[in-house]
Amino acid sequence: MLDQTSRDLVKATVPVLKEHGITLTRHFYARMFAHNPELKPVFNQGNQQSGGQQQALAMAVLAYAEHIDDPMVLLPVLTLVANKHVSVGIRAEHYPIVGRHLLASIKEVLGTAASDDLIAAWAAAYGQLADVLTGLENDIYGRAALTEGGWTGWRAFKVSEKIVESEEITSFYLQPADGGKVPVYRPGQYITVKVFVPVLGMMQPRQYSLSAAPGNAYLRISVKREAQLAEKPAGMVSNVLHRDINEGDILEVAPPMGDYFLHEDRDTPVVLISAGVGLTPKLSMLEHLTARKSGREIRFLHACRHGGVHAFKHRVRELAKMQPQVKSTVYYETPRASDQKNIDYDYTGRLDLDKIADHVIMPQADYYVCGPHAFMQAQVASLKSLGVDASRIHKEAFGSGGFAD
């Protein structure tokens, strides 16, 4: 625990972090990549370009300063960060590098306002946070290595099948190239895949939720191709995967992890809520529950634009037919003339939980939400207003999420 003087000094920086946090973290990344360019391929350069990672780090530093008297209240988000770190291979030896650039950035951005005492207080505070994170990360590395079929670091997987699921989502079936075991994982968890991105001239990691139930002879990921839009460049890794990676190719894969997974220690109802490609972790959960013939009441709610981008519609319908306690409800925002109402989708427009509260609000149910940021915010707000306890709402952000909520 830091002494009172150091904690007061750190807390005194809260207003300045609120105002200049992003300037600080932008400066930090530019500085770190200039001095330690070998770290660039470790970081998601898409998140750097969109500003998502600068924002995530700024929120994290601010939250830590605000909670410096009791940093363990941040444990749930620190667990998310630790999983993300392990998923891209961050090790204890990286912390001094980040620490050096962070402290130098505080000095350079704050100028004369950064007294020696303040820098010393932040150095101690950073050391404390680094200890918490490396402790969590060591546990995750240990568990990944000890899991059946598990490993640490990167392992080569061969693409055994590449299947088009919709106009924009394609699945990749992955099998260990060493002929070894496929790892056990919890439905909802993700793997990280590393590919060479020609436009950057470097490798890049991206996380993908496992879309199939555990226990198969493969890992399956289902990737949306992020097309170029007027205001946004084409996604780097998703386009490489769709365009260049084919059956027989090898992908570097980090082990399954993540703190968003199906809670199996209960037999209460499960409500799975997604939009777009956010259905991937839920599909793993649904396949797992049906394979186990779980008696749990299951609602599968999915929203997408129209039938052309509606992935896995036949699979979900088939699973729902197999077990009467699975009820699937689909929303098309803008159905095409060729989309068949009552077969492919149930409602036109956006998913609105308030309107179907009788269908989704069940005692002791767990709610798993995944989709674009605005969609998740809306669903979580609706669930809370319908009286669902926050501890029963589980969500996965397909970007840098944790501290932003």
Ligand SMILES: Cc1cc2nc3c(=O)[nH]c(=O)nc-3n(C[C@H](O)[C@H](O)[C@H](O)COP(=O)(O)OP(=O)(O)OC[C@H]3O[C@@H](n4cnc5c(N)ncnc54)[C@H](O)[C@@H]3O)c2cc1C
């Ligand atoms: C836990 C987790 C699970 C995930 N699971 C899945 C999954 O199952 N399926 C799936 O398809 N994806 C999943 N993702 C998302 C995935 O990791 C990638 O983020 C996604 O494939 C896009 O990567 P990319 O390299 O193609 O895009 P990037 O190049 O990283 O770009 C990402 C987005 O940022 C935008 N962008 C880039 N630069 C700028 C800029 N300068 N200004 C404005 N916008 C910009 C791009 O247009 C794009 O939309 C998951 C992410 C996480 C964290």
Ligand code: HEM
């Ligand atoms: C106390 C120190 C640190 C803090 C507070 C911190 C904080 C964060 C946060 C908040 C995220 C985003 C998580 C999410 O929402 O997805 C993140 C991701 C990440 N961090 Fe750290 N981190 C620290 C140390 C490090 C170190 C030492 C490294 C190694 C160089 C590192 C590399 C990364 C990478 C590669 C990501 C993945 C996100 C991306 O590539 O865009 N971090 N960290």
